[in-house]
Amino acid sequence: MARLKDRVAELHRLLNQYSYEYYVQDNPTVPDSEYDKLLRELIDIEEEHPELRASDSPTVRVGGQAQSTFEKVNHDTPMLSLGNAFNEVELRKFDQRIRERVGDVEYMCELKIDGLAVSLKYEDGQFVQGLTRGDGTTGEDITENLKTIHAIPLKINSPLSFEVRGEAYMPRQSFLSLNEEKKRNDERPFANPRNAAAGSLRQLDSKLAAKRKLSVFLYSVNDFTNFKADTQSEALDELDALGYKTNQEREQVGSIDEVLKYIEKWTEKREDLPYDIDGIVIKVNNLKQQQEMGFTQKSPRWAIAYKFPAEEVVTTLKDIELNIGRTGAVTPTAILEPVRVAGTTVSRASLHNEDLIREKDIRIGDSVIIKKAGDIIPEVVKRILERRPENAEPYRMPTHCPSCGHELVRIEGEVALRCINPQCQAQLVEGLIHFVSRQAMNIDGLGEKIIRQLYDNHVIKDIADIYYLTEDDLLPLERMGTKKVNNLLAAIEHSKQNSVEHLLFGLGIRHLGIKASQVLAEKYGTLDQLFNVTEEELMEISDFGHKLAQSVVTYLANDDIIALINKLKEKNINMSYKGFKRTEVEGHPDFMNKTIVLTGKLQNMTRKEASEWLERQGANVTSSVTKKTDIVIAGEDAGSKLDKAEKLGISVWSEEDLISKQAEIED
Ligand code: IVH
Numbered sequence: 001m002a003r004l005k006d007r008v009a010e011l012h013r014l015l016n017q018y019s020y021e022y023y024v025q026d027n028p029t030v031p032d033s034e035y036d037k038l039l040r041e042l043i044d045i046e047e048e049h050p051e052l053r054a055s056d057s058p059t060v061r062v063g064g065q066a067q068s069t070f071e072k073v074n075h076d077t078p079m080l081s082l083g084n085a086f087n088e089v090e091l092r093k094f095d096q097r098i099r100e101r102v103g104d105v106e107y108m109c110e111l112k113i114d115g116l117a118v119s120l121k122y123e124d125g126q127f128v129q130g131l132t133r134g135d136g137t138t139g140e141d142i143t144e145n146l147k148t149i150h151a152i153p154l155k156i157n158s159p160l161s162f163e164v165r166g167e168a169y170m171p172r173q174s175f176l177s178l179n180e181e182k183k184r185n186d187e188r189p190f191a192n193p194r195n196a197a198a199g200s201l202r203q204l205d206s207k208l209a210a211k212r213k214l215s216v217f218l219y220s221v222n223d224f225t226n227f228k229a230d231t232q233s234e235a236l237d238e239l240d241a242l243g244y245k246t247n248q249e250r251e252q253v254g255s256i257d258e259v260l261k262y263i264e265k266w267t268e269k270r271e272d273l274p275y276d277i278d279g280i281v282i283k284v285n286n287l288k289q290q291q292e293m294g295f296t297q298k299s300p301r302w303a304i305a306y307k308f309p310a311e312e313v314v315t316t317l318k319d320i321e322l323n324i325g326r327t328g329a330v331t332p333t334a335i336l337e338p339v340r341v342a343g344t345t346v347s348r349a350s351l352h353n354e355d356l357i358r359e360k361d362i363r364i365g366d367s368v369i370i371k372k373a374g375d376i377i378p379e380v381v382k383r384i385l386e387r388r389p390e391n392a393e394p395y396r397m398p399t400h401c402p403s404c405g406h407e408l409v410r411i412e413g414e415v416a417l418r419c420i421n422p423q424c425q426a427q428l429v430e431g432l433i434h435f436v437s438r439q440a441m442n443i444d445g446l447g448e449k450i451i452r453q454l455y456d457n458h459v460i461k462d463i464a465d466i467y468y469l470t471e472d473d474l475l476p477l478e479r480m481g482t483k484k485v486n487n488l489l490a491a492i493e494h495s496k497q498n499s500v501e502h503l504l505f506g507l508g509i510r511h512l513g514i515k516a517s518q519v520l521a522e523k524y525g526t527l528d529q530l531f532n533v534t535e536e537e538l539m540e541i542s543d544f545g546h547k548l549a550q551s552v553v554t555y556l557a558n559d560d561i562i563a564l565i566n567k568l569k570e571k572n573i574n575m576s577y578k579g580f581k582r583t584e585v586e587g588h589p590d591f592m593n594k595t596i597v598l599t600g601k602l603q604n605m606t607r608k609e610a611s612e613w614l615e616r617q618g619a620n621v622t623s624s625v626t627k628k629t630d631i632v633i634a635g636e637d638a639g640s641k642l643d644k645a646e647k648l649g650i651s652v653w654s655e656e657d658l659i660s661k662q663a664e665i666e667d
Pocket residue numbers: 079080081082083110111112113114116117118166167219220281299300303305
């Protein structure tokens with residue numbers, strides 16, 4: 001047994017050394033087969049002698065038992081984020097602010113790895129817990145998944161207790177092979193390595209996470225007490241010495257001009273890296289100076305993230321396709337030669353309207369530059385005139401609807417061309433898709449494909465027909481089994497109970513959004529009551545203008561609509577308001593008449609629950625951040641709304657803040 005123990009210790013030592021050489025130093029000294037052989041040996045020993053299985057055994061790299069949830073854990077010190085700079089001017093301002101406060105500085109320039117922030121806790125040199133960033137205050141315990149990342153040492157050669165932070169990411173090569181595999185299995189590929197990394201670390205089964213080939217770069221320590229370092233540069237060197245993987249492209253520089261050179265260099269070279277970066281992080285190098293600069297609520301004043309401008313690529317405009325929306329608006333869409341930009345393959349981009357095509361003088365056959373606005377929505381920036389084919393003709397919008405052939409009109413004051421034929425099939429189908437969508441009747445499983453098939457097979461013509469569907473209608477559809485059919489019918493049945501604002505919104509009355517539907521539902525209680533209102537009455541409601549009031553009244557006066565509502569009534573669709581009444585709400589002074597925006601993913605409640613609670617306190621919950629917004633509540637991965645709130649200096653709450661307020665009020 002003693003000899004077996006020694007062998008286990010030896011195997012630990014060798015396997016850890018090989019992992020380190022391969023994954024941290026990028027310099028393997030033995031072939032993979034040697035590693036695999038030793039690992040196999042260790043697995044076999046542990047299987048036969050479970051008492052020899054240590055929690056930091058290299059066998060944990062292959063993953064263990066699947067979990068049912070991730071535990072939420074508070075960070076010892078909050079995980080902050082960084083302020084952004086998008087250009088030279090903003091960087092020079094950052095530099096100026098720093099020099100005004102602390103005098104001469106040196107900067108550390110680091111690549112901004114595009115992955116997700118993780119925090120790794122070590123006790124007496126053992127890796128004991130790994131957390132996601134979460135909302136910065138509370139993260140999720142993803143220890144088991146992090147242990148499968150070979151670049152994370154399970155133990156270090158020093159009995160330190162501390163927390164080290166960094167970015168977990170998926171190397172491009174792993175990402176490409178993962179997506180290949182997904183495609184082979186008919187699964188949806190990940191949009192980019194960042195999403196793939198996040199998805200992998202959120203796998204409840206660490207055996208699956210282990211297959212994902214993630215890596216990590218560490219870049220900070222939460223407590224320098226046991227470190228000798230006086231600078232960020234020395235701190236990173238110490239992390240290196242402890243066996244951590246840090247990014248080696250970092251550079252210490254003496255001025256903001258040199259920072260700009262570093263940025264210029266990496267803007268050019270970023271595509272050559274084996275992983276994605278989305279910017280450069282610039283940090284004051286000296287730790288004492290960092291301390292002097294301190295922190296704002298959300299980020300250190302001693303660092304800033306320079307974000308690369310949206311990537312632009314050239315491709316060919318193959319065609320312009322016209323889409324008819326629910327309201328008959330005709331939207332031209334660019335059909336592009338597929339091209340990779342900012343992490344995904346793009347083959348379509350909205351061209352918005354005819355005016356825009358004319359202004360930009362975009363023609364079929366043109367070489368065009370495309371980018372993704374906010375790195376998400378593909379957009380045609382411009383055409384390259386020098387590359388225009390000789391025969392390219394200016395684009396002319398058709399005069400008739402490509403779906404129903406009805407003449408297209410341009411309504412005064414509107415940019416879009418519209419098909420005004422109420423029987424236009426394209427519009428009817430879009431209307432059906434809208435009816436089942438999340439904020440409307442929210443019928444799970446009834447997607448666009450099924451709707452189109454049902455419509456094309458003449459099974460449904462209008463929204464009420466959905467409630468007349470039977471098993472016999474659904475079974476013949478593509479990829480439909482009895483189980484799916486039953487689930488679908490159950491979801492349809494369930495939707496009958498929705499509070500009436502969802503039906504109201506689902507009808508697709510022009511200009512009537514979900515918010516206004518809610519207001520009407522609350523005010524009038526039932527759909528029948530609404531049939532009696534006049535335009536004047538509606539215009540008394542705040543935020544109801546003439547256009548909206550007129551649209552509602554005209555819509556409800558239509559005989560076809562009355563027939564449609566009766567057809568729904570026959571199937572017992574709920575037509576009354578089930579929410580709470582604002583008038584019944586006492587409200588809380590902290591929220592009364594406050595305009596609040598919720599953004600990002602909440603951990604402990606749904607956005608709907610949060611929103612209803614806030615409304616019960618008298619708040620107005622809206623969806624876009626403006627100067628009138630009082631509070632923005634930001635959950636995980638909050639994006640542009642949070643940025644905007646910060647720009648406008650609006651008070652930002654975390655989910656934690658909301659929860660403690662709830663506790664305070666409800667006590
Ligand atoms: S320093 C106080 N250095 O960028 C925050 N962050 O908002 C200190 N990131 O999600 C962060 N590479 O995870 C730092 N070299 C680097 C980084 C880096 C990527 C991420 C970080 C965070 C975001 C900044």
